[in-house]
Amino acid sequence: MGELxxxxxxxxxxxxxxxxxxxxxxxxxxxxxxxxxxxxxxxVTQRGSFPVNVVPYGxxxxxxxxxxxxxxxxxxxxxxxxxxxxxxxxxxxxxxxCGSGDGQIHTDSKTKIITVLLYPNxxxxxxxxxxRILRSGTDLNDYVAEVSPIGGTLLAFRRSDNSWHGHEPFVxxxxxxxxxxxxxxxxxxVAMLRHQASAAFKRVTEALWPTRH
Numbered sequence: 358m359g360e361l362x363x364x365x366x367x368x369x370x371x372x373x374x375x376x377x378x379x380x381x382x383x384x385x386x387x388x389x390x391x392x393x394x395x396x397x398x399x400x401v402t403q404r405g406s407f408p409v410n411v412v413p414y415g416x417x418x419x420x421x422x423x424x425x426x427x428x429x430x431x432x433x434x435x436x437x438x439x440x441x442x443x444x445x446x447x448x449x450x451x452x453x454x455c456g457s458g459d460g461q462i463h464t465d466s467k468t469k470i471i472t473v474l475l476y477p478n479x480x481x482x483x484x485x486x487x488x489r490i491l492r493s494g495t496d497l498n499d500y501v502a503e504v505s506p507i508g509g510t511l512l513a514f515r516r517s518d519n520s521w522h523g524h525e526p527f528v529x530x531x532x533x534x535x536x537x538x539x540x541x542x543x544x545x546x547v548a549m550l551r552h553q554a555s556a557a558f559k560r561v562t563e564a565l566w567p568t569r570h
Contacts, residue, residue, distance in 0.1 A: 379514035386509025393417040401453025455531035460524035476506035485527030
């Protein structure tokens with residue numbers, strides 16, 4: 358599907374250092390690739406994160422997964438964050454729906470080294486659902502950057518004890534691909550088990566309360 362990621366845009370975008378290390382790259386997924394990717398995006402109708410091995414998707418999405426696991430992708434983030442990620446385990450999850458309880462302020466777990474978020478939504482008009490890079494863990498309005506989840510935008514950050522982020526409430530479709538390099542293979546195994554158990558629980562919950570968010 359042509360050039361999937363605009364690596365040159367990532368290379369030329371400066372790494373922000375305050376309040377923690379992060380980079381935002383609009384249109385990181387090229388427009389032609391984005392159209393195909395959205396056509397083959399996993400069918401996720403419940404809120405929450407789902408591991409990619411429990412959701413159906415098409416060939417264009419598989420191409421994206423292959424690229425995420427490739428050497429070029431890893432090397433780009435090694436350059437950007439000044440890290441050696443060789444041999445680090447990875448995990449990829451997807452979201453399709455957002456609920457009123459999503460977006461609460463957090464830092465990500467200590468098992469994560471780098472978090473990469475890709476937003477394939479075609480458009481975004483609501484105020485809610487825009488991820489904010491925060492100065493603290495107590496004030497959602499004290500932010501240094503806000504990311505609208507559209508057009509193949511990439512947000513990546515180095516996890517730390519102050520990597521606070523969150524967003525205003527939003528209920529509805531909000532597609533997100535999350536890719537992480539993790540500290541150990543054991544943490545990878547635990548993360549996958551946790552996501553799989555959570556996905557199974559959400560399916561049961563949705564069957565019992567279809568309108569619940």
